Amino acid sequence: MSRKDPLIIQPLSSEEITAIENEVSHLPFRDAAAIDALKIVQAHRGWVSDESLAAIARLLDMSIEELDAIATFYNLIFRHPVGEKVILFCDSVSCWLMGGDNICDHIRQKLDIDYGGTTADGRYTLLPVTCLGDCDHAPAMMVGDELHHDLTPAAIDQILVKGNHNE
Amino acid sequence: MSDRPLTRNIDPVAGPTWIKTYEANDGYQAVRETIGQRSPADVLDMVRESNLRGRGGAGFPTGMKWSFVPMGKTDGHKYLVCNADEMEPGTFKDRIILEYDPHQLIEGMILSAYTIAADVGYIFIRDEYHVATRRLRQAIAEAEQKGYLGNDILGTGYDFHLYVHVSAGRYICGEETALLNSLEGKRATPRAKPPFPQVSGLFGRPTIVNNVETLCNITHIVGKGPDWFKSLGLGDDSGTKLFGASGKVKRPGCWELPMGTTIGEIIEDHAGGMREGLALKGFLPGGASTDFLLPEHLDLRMDYDTIMQAGSRMGTGTMIIMDDKTCPVAMVRNLEMFFARESCGFCTPCREGLPWIFRILDDIEEGRGMPEDMEVLDRQGRFIGAIGNTHCAHAPGAIEPLSSAIRYFREDFEQHIQGKRCPYAGG
Amino acid sequence: MAKIIVDGTEIEADESRNLLEVLLACGEDLPYFCWHPKMGSVGACRQCAVVQHRNQEDERGRIVMSCMTPITEGAIFSVQNETASGFRASVVENLMVNHPHDCPVCEEGGECHLQDMTVMTGHRDRSYRHLKMTFENQYLGPFIGHEMNRCITCYRCVRYYQDYAGGSDLAAFASRDRVYFGRAEDGVLENEFAGNLVEVCPTGVFTDKTLSEHYTRKWDLASAPAICTGCSLGCNISVSERYGELRRIHNRYHGEINGYFLCDRGRFGGQFVNSENRIPRCGQRNSDQKFEPRSTDDAVNDISTLIKDAGRIIGIGSARASLESNYALRQLVGEQNYFSGLDDIEAETANLHLRALHSNLGIASMTEVEDCDAIIILGEDVTNHAPRLALSLRQSSHNAARSLAHDAGIPLWHDAAVRGLAQDKKSPVFILTPYADRLDDVSTAAIRLSPREIADTGFALANAIAAPDDTDSENLLVAQMKTVLMSARKPLIVSGSSLKNVEIVKASLNVAVALKKINPETRLVLAGDECNTLAVATLATQHMPSPGESADLMIVVENDLQRHCSPEAFSDLLANVSHLVTIDHSDSRTVSASHYVLPAATFAESEGTCINNEGRAQRSYGAFKSKDEIAPSWLWLMRLAAACDKPSCDAIDDLLHECADAIPGLAGIVAAAPDANYRGHGLKVNRMTHRYSGRTAMRADVNVHEPQQPGDEQSALTYSMEGINQSAPSSVKAYTWAPGWNSNQSISKFQDEIGGHLSSGDPGKLLFSVDTPLEPLLPASTSGKALDLVPAHHIFSSDEMSSRSSAIRDAAPAPFAILNAETASNLDVGQGDGLKCQSGNHHITFQVAIDHNVADDCAVCLFNGDSAPLFLTTADLMRDQDWTAPDTANLIGSDRMSR
Numbered sequence A: 001m002s003r004k005d006p007l008i009i010q011p012l013s014s015e016e017i018t019a020i021e022n023e024v025s026h027l028p029f030r031d032a033a034a035i036d037a038l039k040i041v042q043a044h045r046g047w048v049s050d051e052s053l054a055a056i057a058r059l060l061d062m063s064i065e066e067l068d069a070i071a072t073f074y075n076l077i078f079r080h081p082v083g084e085k086v087i088l089f090c091d092s093v094s095c096w097l098m099g100g101d102n103i104c105d106h107i108r109q110k111l112d113i114d115y116g117g118t119t120a121d122g123r124y125t126l127l128p129v130t131c132l133g134d135c136d137h138a139p140a141m142m143v144g145d146e147l148h149h150d151l152t153p154a155a156i157d158q159i160l161v162k163g164n165h166n167e
Numbered sequence B: 001m002s003d004r005p006l007t008r009n010i011d012p013v014a015g016p017t018w019i020k021t022y023e024a025n026d027g028y029q030a031v032r033e034t035i036g037q038r039s040p041a042d043v044l045d046m047v048r049e050s051n052l053r054g055r056g057g058a059g060f061p062t063g064m065k066w067s068f069v070p071m072g073k074t075d076g077h078k079y080l081v082c083n084a085d086e087m088e089p090g091t092f093k094d095r096i097i098l099e100y101d102p103h104q105l106i107e108g109m110i111l112s113a114y115t116i117a118a119d120v121g122y123i124f125i126r127d128e129y130h131v132a133t134r135r136l137r138q139a140i141a142e143a144e145q146k147g148y149l150g151n152d153i154l155g156t157g158y159d160f161h162l163y164v165h166v167s168a169g170r171y172i173c174g175e176e177t178a179l180l181n182s183l184e185g186k187r188a189t190p191r192a193k194p195p196f197p198q199v200s201g202l203f204g205r206p207t208i209v210n211n212v213e214t215l216c217n218i219t220h221i222v223g224k225g226p227d228w229f230k231s232l233g234l235g236d237d238s239g240t241k242l243f244g245a246s247g248k249v250k251r252p253g254c255w256e257l258p259m260g261t262t263i264g265e266i267i268e269d270h271a272g273g274m275r276e277g278l279a280l281k282g283f284l285p286g287g288a289s290t291d292f293l294l295p296e297h298l299d300l301r302m303d304y305d306t307i308m309q310a311g312s313r314m315g316t317g318t319m320i321i322m323d324d325k326t327c328p329v330a331m332v333r334n335l336e337m338f339f340a341r342e343s344c345g346f347c348t349p350c351r352e353g354l355p356w357i358f359r360i361l362d363d364i365e366e367g368r369g370m371p372e373d374m375e376v377l378d379r380q381g382r383f384i385g386a387i388g389n390t391h392c393a394h395a396p397g398a399i400e401p402l403s404s405a406i407r408y409f410r411e412d413f414e415q416h417i418q419g420k421r422c423p424y425a426g427g
Numbered sequence C: 001m002a003k004i005i006v007d008g009t010e011i012e013a014d015e016s017r018n019l020l021e022v023l024l025a026c027g028e029d030l031p032y033f034c035w036h037p038k039m040g041s042v043g044a045c046r047q048c049a050v051v052q053h054r055n056q057e058d059e060r061g062r063i064v065m066s067c068m069t070p071i072t073e074g075a076i077f078s079v080q081n082e083t084a085s086g087f088r089a090s091v092v093e094n095l096m097v098n099h100p101h102d103c104p105v106c107e108e109g110g111e112c113h114l115q116d117m118t119v120m121t122g123h124r125d126r127s128y129r130h131l132k133m134t135f136e137n138q139y140l141g142p143f144i145g146h147e148m149n150r151c152i153t154c155y156r157c158v159r160y161y162q163d164y165a166g167g168s169d170l171a172a173f174a175s176r177d178r179v180y181f182g183r184a185e186d187g188v189l190e191n192e193f194a195g196n197l198v199e200v201c202p203t204g205v206f207t208d209k210t211l212s213e214h215y216t217r218k219w220d221l222a223s224a225p226a227i228c229t230g231c232s233l234g235c236n237i238s239v240s241e242r243y244g245e246l247r248r249i250h251n252r253y254h255g256e257i258n259g260y261f262l263c264d265r266g267r268f269g270g271q272f273v274n275s276e277n278r279i280p281r282c283g284q285r286n287s288d289q290k291f292e293p294r295s296t297d298d299a300v301n302d303i304s305t306l307i308k309d310a311g312r313i314i315g316i317g318s319a320r321a322s323l324e325s326n327y328a329l330r331q332l333v334g335e336q337n338y339f340s341g342l343d344d345i346e347a348e349t350a351n352l353h354l355r356a357l358h359s360n361l362g363i364a365s366m367t368e369v370e371d372c373d374a375i376i377i378l379g380e381d382v383t384n385h386a387p388r389l390a391l392s393l394r395q396s397s398h399n400a401a402r403s404l405a406h407d408a409g410i411p412l413w414h415d416a417a418v419r420g421l422a423q424d425k426k427s428p429v430f431i432l433t434p435y436a437d438r439l440d441d442v443s444t445a446a447i448r449l450s451p452r453e454i455a456d457t458g459f460a461l462a463n464a465i466a467a468p469d470d471t472d473s474e475n476l477l478v479a480q481m482k483t484v485l486m487s488a489r490k491p492l493i494v495s496g497s498s499l500k501n502v503e504i505v506k507a508s509l510n511v512a513v514a515l516k517k518i519n520p521e522t523r524l525v526l527a528g529d530e531c532n533t534l535a536v537a538t539l540a541t542q543h544m545p546s547p548g549e550s551a552d553l554m555i556v557v558e559n560d561l562q563r564h565c566s567p568e569a570f571s572d573l574l575a576n577v578s579h580l581v582t583i584d585h586s587d588s589r590t591v592s593a594s595h596y597v598l599p600a601a602t603f604a605e606s607e608g609t610c611i612n613n614e615g616r617a618q619r620s621y622g623a624f625k626s627k628d629e630i631a632p633s634w635l636w637l638m639r640l641a642a643a644c645d646k647p648s649c650d651a652i653d654d655l656l657h658e659c660a661d662a663i664p665g666l667a668g669i670v671a672a673a674p675d676a677n678y679r680g681h682g683l684k685v686n687r688m689t690h691r692y693s694g695r696t697a698m699r700a701d702v703n704v705h706e707p708q709q710p711g712d713e714q715s716a717l718t719y720s721m722e723g724i725n726q727s728a729p730s731s732v733k734a735y736t737w738a739p740g741w742n743s744n745q746s747i748s749k750f751q752d753e754i755g756g757h758l759s760s761g762d763p764g765k766l767l768f769s770v771d772t773p774l775e776p777l778l779p780a781s782t783s784g785k786a787l788d789l790v791p792a793h794h795i796f797s798s799d800e801m802s803s804r805s806s807a808i809r810d811a812a813p814a815p816f817a818i819l820n821a822e823t824a825s826n827l828d829v830g831q832g833d834g835l836k837c838q839s840g841n842h843h844i845t846f847q848v849a850i851d852h853n854v855a856d857d858c859a860v861c862l863f864n865g866d867s868a869p870l871f872l873t874t875a876d877l878m879r880d881q882d883w884t885a886p887d888t889a890n891l892i893g894s895d896r897m898s899r
């Protein structure tokens, strides 16, 4: 292991560790659970901080570099803090054909953020995403875990005002 | 309905089909009649005879693919992996099965795994498919409880464990070898073939990767026989296919239709034709990485070889329709933005070449294009566009809509450059 | 062999090779980036594209990557056709899209593989007009600079660092056109072989910081073929100079030793040559104990008078000096008065080493090490004591992967596929050491034992192997190792002197002896102490004067005696000597105690022969002529001999011949390299490149007249641009260059096959090939000590000279002692406390680090210049009550010792 300083490593919760070990249990190598582990921690904390990453690396017998190389590859592992809900706005071709750009502009104006930004109140982060597989109801987006489609500016106003999207 | 085997249990209004209903509808009958009853070699023969071609985009004959796996038991695992990454822009077919008829996939996987003697299976599903993931997990639990999955399936001594792996994003994970790297917990860069996954796949073990729709078809081929399956197709290819259309048609959607249904029938009859005031200018027949076709191609049958001869690919069979008020340059710019962003960054032509192409298209669309840009686009297209020029098929796929757009809509490009503006803007 | 057709010509090609290797070996100028002869192919850069045709009728063919294309009978390729060459030009065009075009300020300029390939493909005009991607750079430590904007994303660095060298703190982050190669954050690269990144990177992303500090273009460097003095392995290096200063050390390919790679000690340790500790001129100590300068003539006169007047003279040689200097000393003082300067243990292990070399035990070269498929390491800290060998052992551990791939029909050059198939399967590697080893991560079993236990285990293993099959050992570890060794195709025993334990070396010889009887393929490799330990052990019958031995004059050549005897013995020695004359290049405590000091030339300024751990004699040459008063030690000694009217010579070749004739076993040394009379096409071998520039301007601030270049009467080389570098025999070739190939990749033009031997023969000559079998050695009875003081070597601290290089000093750990918790509590010390090692009036205090990965009852203490002698005697260990940790506690210097 490359970095050993115990101070920088915040412990993972026992819940997180149990979930990670559960993934490890059906894989032939500990580090094969790298992506699962990152996702588990992100599910608990919203994003993967340097500290969390170091803790996961240690749990999986990896170096920080080995794990971060993986974390930074995937667009749905967040290495920066994100808002309470991540808006994944589909910017692929079918949604674009159906006026997705305008809808996205509407979101940008409404929330006063660009792609990659988080609202001042910390509620939303806006990110582009590849085709959500809902092309017959384009434009589409996800807010948190919820899929919204057939988007219009009016629908956006409804969805984002409510701001309550727990499953 | 027997001529729509893939969607017979799918009714979005009624919700997902759980195991009770599924079984009542002859579900898992193929499993009961096959595991421990037929030899894997017999099942493989059925699949071969059925002439089933992979529904993930490339149309590779499934039976042939399987036949490269060393048969029978080996020491160490063999894996069956379901590709449920569905991220090709304009593609929305696998999600419907995953959400509404998860048991159909599970049954297909059990039969497929049995054939190649795989003991572990993974369903690699994209992260955004939360609903599908939840339902798959529940369905797996149901199947395990009923003894269709796990150790000693139905008392036959055959073991098969099935897990769902939720991805962390990136289109390239859909490429089967990148998918395997991702399943191994690594960066999703594709692998060089050979060796093929059948020889050295997941964790270095023999592995088969198939698309959701492909695996679902196995259930029906084994259940009703290859001849029945072949009879479903109208043209050269067998079976049915989930076809779709998106864009400015009257009724965008996804339908299970016989292989060989004509493009015109899909666009006119099922999608209802173009919206009022719009005309069809061109379309991508099977997702973002297929070449444009034109209205003159409407009579073609949706068969792998037919579409190939017309200069495109059937791909995923979900069409993206471009109307005459949409700027082809802007549309291709959107596509290339996607392909450049989704490059894994491993090989030079894709990593460096696609962003360059995107920037040129952006310039052209925004009125900053230069006459020599067309030459660079041509050159880059030739450089990147052929299978073998790049490490995987991502970049050649990216060039298909570009080079065909230049072929068919060159005037549009030139108008942009000469007029220093997009002629469609404000229109 | 298979026949293939390339551009219409039939070629015979080896089927185990890929097409790129075959074409390069044929002399074809085919560009590539991501492929590396030692790392195989991955097909990332797409630069090596050619066209493959299905048959004669298929005119169009399709693009394939030659590095990913196996050789098959009848295959047809076009390399030069327009499709292929156009594609390759496009690759460079695209690689250059984001490249900063900063060649004028880039350290790689002039020896840049990317520059070469750009010219080779003919890409010239830029049509990309958009923004470039930019990156931030990182601090990577004292050795390596980082300039990410120059990156062409060939992935060589990570593949080298992680897959080849086993490092884990350099990775490829992010993706698409934003892939970033670096660490998670600023910090020193941990791997001991990180320096090779400088040569592995085909552009200027990773550069040599020690060169950057006083930068010179490759074409402005004068270079010489030298032998690294950092350890006993004798890696071949290219030393380069400008303005009379050492500028850098690069790898010099040797097909049996270092291949393409060096360790960081070797690469960055040579900078001591420029240090202010160098002795610039002759000096005599005056009555105030201060040194006064003396002219060369005066000094030689004075000392020769001392010699003539002396009753008894003692000459002490050195394991870090050349064979010639040692032999010259022996000639001057007489055989009976010549001492090797080794301590008892060094001498005893060196003699065992020589016995092994004279026997039929197969001594493995590093290339052969890489072919072995089962390895037992008996008490040798390879990474810190004979570093380059560790890199080879790491490769041997992958032989299991290779054999799996072979069985599965996967070509061995298909790197990713071989790794993917094998996953974590490794060849058996057993490591028996007292403390964590840097190779533990590739080991089957890493067992922590005290030195005595290691020796006992080794003897038991030898007995078990020699015993008839039915007598199974009770010791499980021994039984396991026996099984592994007996079932291997080519087993390897690795041992050496790092633990200063003679019994361990004996035990490992016994294992090799026993195994050799069963499997003739058995190999042994022993790591010695210094670059010339075997030479002095051959020349000398005595090693250190015994305590109380008196003399009128003692002449010490390039040896700091304090490193080879205890402080008491050192004082005793000096007390009984009337005059001490030291010839050395750098300051030391022995120098400070001398009456006369003569300034010696270093390896970078002189020629001489070294004998490495395989018994290979190799000649080393200096890159520049030392400053006026400085001379090679052998020359000082010959001047003294002449002044005393003793037999002398002024040509090193004469000395060498004399030595070869006089010393049994050394006859081969003259064949190690051509002598000073060598001429090719009537010319000597040039040190300066043909494009060397500014020779007339270099001294313009001193004098506008260009002085005559110094002559070189001692060797086949000249201090000149005129010469036959390219066609020179490998042992005197100063640098590698071929038309169109300015980077180090030009080496493939000089190999008999890619990654094979140099076509004019790998440099040097193996001595001592006597094939007599060795009988098993008897263990000495050892007295049981309660606690073992174990010397821990460190790559950056333990070697006398390299540890004086400024960059190396920055990377060296503070002195530490590692103990396990139980031993620590027995000694009443805890983490961060001081542990005092007391020997007579001398003591050293180490900072304690607790590590579970240390054998019981062992105190593992860093062996460096200051502490060396203490470990050779029985120091007493205790808690240092008065000691406080320094503020800048580089506490866990032991970090590098464990992963």
Ligand SMILES: Cc1cc2nc3c(=O)[nH]c(=O)nc-3n(C[C@H](O)[C@H](O)[C@H](O)COP(=O)(O)O)c2cc1C
Pocket (backbone or CB within 6 Å): B053, B054, B055, B056, B057, B058, B059, B060, B062, B065, B083, B084, B085, B086, B087, B088, B171, B172, B173, B174, B175, B176, B177, B209, B210, B211, B212, B214, B215, B392, B393, B394, B397
């Ligand atoms: C860039 C790229 C993305 C792909 N994405 C998908 C995908 O999302 N889903 C899929 O099933 N196949 C995808 N494929 C095709 C797979 O590589 C593979 O051919 C397929 O999963 C095989 O299944 P099949 O034989 O059942 O068609 C993709 C291929 C490429 C080159």
Ligand code: SF4
Pocket (backbone or CB within 6 Å): B172, B189, B190, B342, B343, B344, B345, B346, B347, B348, B350, B351, B390, B391, B392, B393, B394, B395, B396
């Ligand atoms: S074409 Fe190359 S860079 Fe692009 S996704 Fe495939 S391997 Fe990665």
Ligand code: FES
Pocket (backbone or CB within 6 Å): C020, C031, C032, C033, C034, C035, C041, C042, C043, C044, C045, C046, C047, C048, C049, C065, C066, C067, C068
């Ligand atoms: S050298 Fe062949 S692809 Fe890079």
